[in-house]
Amino acid sequence: xxxxxxxxxxxxxxxxxxxxxxxxxxxxxxxxxxxxxxxxxxxxxxxxxxxxxxxxxxxxxxxxxxxxxxxxxxxxxxxxxxxxxxxxxxxxxxxxxxxxxxxxxxxxxxxxxxxxxxxxxxxxxxxxxxxxxxxxxxxxxxxxxxxxxxxxxxxxxxxxxxxxxxxxxxxxxxxxxxxxxxxxxxxxxxxxxxxxxxxxxxxxxxxxxxxxxxxxxxxxxxxxxxxxxxxxxxxxxxxxxxxxxxxxxxxxxxxxxxxxxxxx
Numbered sequence: 001x002x003x004x005x006x007x008x009x010x011x012x013x014x015x016x017x018x019x020x021x022x023x024x025x026x027x028x029x030x031x032x033x034x035x036x037x038x039x040x041x042x043x044x045x046x047x048x049x050x051x052x053x054x055x056x057x058x059x060x061x062x063x064x065x066x067x068x069x070x071x072x073x074x075x076x077x078x079x080x081x082x083x084x085x086x087x088x089x090x091x092x093x094x095x096x097x098x099x100x101x102x103x104x105x106x107x108x109x110x111x112x113x114x115x116x117x118x119x120x121x122x123x124x125x126x127x128x129x130x131x132x133x134x135x136x137x138x139x140x141x142x143x144x145x146x147x148x149x150x151x152x153x154x155x156x157x158x159x160x161x162x163x164x165x166x167x168x169x170x171x172x173x174x175x176x177x178x179x180x181x182x183x184x185x186x187x188x189x190x191x192x193x194x195x196x197x198x199x200x201x202x203x204x205x206x207x208x209x210x211x212x213x214x215x216x217x218x219x220x221x222x223x224x225x226x227x228x229x230x231x232x233x234x235x236x237x238x239x240x241x242x243x244x245x246x247x248x249x250x251x252x253x254x255x256x257x258x259x260x261x262x263x264x
Contacts, residue, residue: 019043021052023072032225032232034189035063035131039070041199042102042129045206046073055098056090058083060107063137067102081112084119087126098209100127106136109145109169116175116217123180123214127205130171130217133224134243141227145169148246153227168246172219176252182214184253188221190239194249204262211261221247 018024021043029035046052055073059065061080068075078086083101091099108116108130119126135153136142142155146168150159176184183205187198198220205216221243223235230238 019047021046021055021072023070025070027070028066029063030224030226032223032235033063033137034220034222037189037195038102038129038131038198038220038222039067041195041202042100043071044199045203046098048203049098049206049210051098051206051210054096055100056087056094058087058090058099058101060101060103060112062104062107062139064102064104064131065138081107081110081115083107083112084115084124084126084128087128088119088122088124091124091126095125098127098206100129100206100209102129102131104131104137105133105144105146105171106139109171113145113169116171117178120175120178120181120184120215120217123178123182125209125212125214126216127209128215128217129202129205130219131222132171132219132243132247133222134168135224135227137224137227141224146171146247148242151242170247172217172247172252175215175217178215180215181217181253182255183208183216183258184219185217185251186219186221186247186249188239188244188249189223190221190236190244197249204258207261207264208255208258211257211264213255213257213261216258219247221249 057075059067059077087099087101134146143153147160149162172186185201188194201218208216225232225235
């Protein structure tokens with residue numbers, strides 16, 4: 001092979017492309033929001049597992065309300081907080097399909113708290129991707145169940161007062177206590193290292209579902225520059241410096257069988 005051909009071949013090597021599980025369309029997310037990163041990770045995992053053709057995603061109400069337009073899989077739109085209930089029905093009707101919910105903290109930890117707790121308690125064989133950005137994003141940045149102590153939001157302009165409104169809800173810790181939960185972890189999207197760790201966790205969560213092991217959830221600490229009043233770069237630093245100390249990253253529930261399934 002001549003040198004020129006070898007160069008041309010090297011230039012044609014694809015090192016980065018849109019996952020087949022993501023549609024080629026612009027999203028509505030604010031600049032610096034890490035919803036797009038989370039979408040890509042989920043799509044990459046679906047491609048790698050070869051399950052795109054039999055995957056159904058359930059979208060929430062909130063910032064990710066249009067997620068069904070961005071994932072190139074079958075999708076459904078649930079009423080506020082009801083994604084786990086809808087996903088339960090879909091999975092029980094189509095047990096050979098891969099079913100996931102994609103929910104923010106207002107949707108999952110507030111209005112949908114009962115739905116996610118009972119889905120985990122029943123051990124529903126679904127996967128939940130939980131985006132925690134510590135505010136109600138779409139509706140204007142109000143205090144959410146996950147807002148940090150002292151955090152200023154549009155509905156807590158002097159900072160969250162825990163004596164008045166209570167402490168943040170730690171969903172990963174709470175759901176990991178359920179016997180029906182097979183895999184519950186928390187990751188972050190504030191730098192490349194943590195993004196890579198997040199992708200690995202998402203893949204394991206779907207592998208747990210494919211192995212029929214029960215409920216799986218990956219909580220992702222995410223940015224909301226618009227409602228935090230920060231630049232995108234400042235928002236990434238805020239996640240690391242403010243959110244991670246309150247929401248420590250780690251594995252909160254990993255059945256031995258999940259680890260076995262992840263090695264296949």
